Amino acid sequence: MTESATKFIAPLTLRSITSRRVVTDMFNSASEPSAIHIALAEAADVVAIAPATACIIAKLAVGISDDMLTCIVLATEAPVILAPAMHVNMFQNPITQDNLAKLKARGFTIVEPAYGRLASGKIGLGRLAEVDKIIGTISQVLGRGEDLAGKRIVVTAGGTQEPFDPVRHIGNRSSGKMGYAIAEAARGRGAEVKLITAPTSLPEPVGIEVSQIRTAAQMKEAVTKAVTQADALIMAAAVTDYQPKSV
DSSP states (O other): OOTTHHHHSOHHHHHHHHSSOOOOOSSSOTTSOTTHHHHHHHHOSOEEEEEEOHHHHHHHHHTOOOSHHHHHHHHOOSOEEEEEOOOHHHHHSHHHHHHHHHHHHTTOEEOOOEEEEOTTSOEEEEEOOOHHHHHHHHHHHHTTTSTTTTOEEEEEESBOEEESSSSOEEEOOOOOHHHHHHHHHHHHTTOEEEEEEOSOSSOOOTTOEEEEOOSHHHHHHHHHHHGGGOSEEEEOOBOOSOOOSOO
C-alpha cells in the first residue's frame, strides 16, 4: 500500500481480511529483507494497481521510483495492469492522457474507468472499473502463454427466442451462465474466444469477442461463419426446437 492508500483504509484491515502481510514502506521493518521490493517484483505473475491515481500514473510514465509500489513496478518483469480512478477533469487532462498513452506503448494494460457519479458528486468518466472487469482483465493477462494460447474457440450461450408477434416469443429458459463460464475459462487459458450468445442478463465478459443474436437462424448463421476460422466449437446454448410459420 502507498502512504496515501493507508489514509483510506488501514493496513490492519486488509491484513485481517486476506490473512496476508501488507507492505507499506521499504524501510520500516527489521523483519523484512533489505531488497523486499525486488523479492516482491520477482515473485509476481502480474502486478495490478487498482485504483491507479493520476499521481502513480505520472510517476510510472517518467520512471520515478520513490516508494515501495513504484519500485516494484520498475523492478518486475511481470505484466502490469492499471485501473485508473480519478475526477473526470484529471482523467481527461492531456497530461494524464499522454502518460497513459506512454504506458500503453510500453506494454502496460489499462482497464478503462467507468462513467458515473464521482466522489465530488459530479457525473462523468473516472469511476474505478467494476471489480468483475478488473478481475477479468487479470485473468486474460495471466492466460497469455497458457496451453490454449494461439487457439481460437467459439462458444455458444443463452436461450434463443422465436418471436410470433412484436411482443411475445417462443424460447428456452437459459441463464447463459454455463456458456459464459466456458468462454471465460478458455480466455483464462490463453485462447482467443468468440462468444455467440442469445439474450441473457449477464454482463459481457472482458477480453472476449461477443456476438449478440436472438433467433435460432441467427445463431446458425453466426456459428457457421465463425467456425471457418476456429480450432474448436463448444455449443452450450439452448436453441429453440420450434419456430412460427409466420410472424
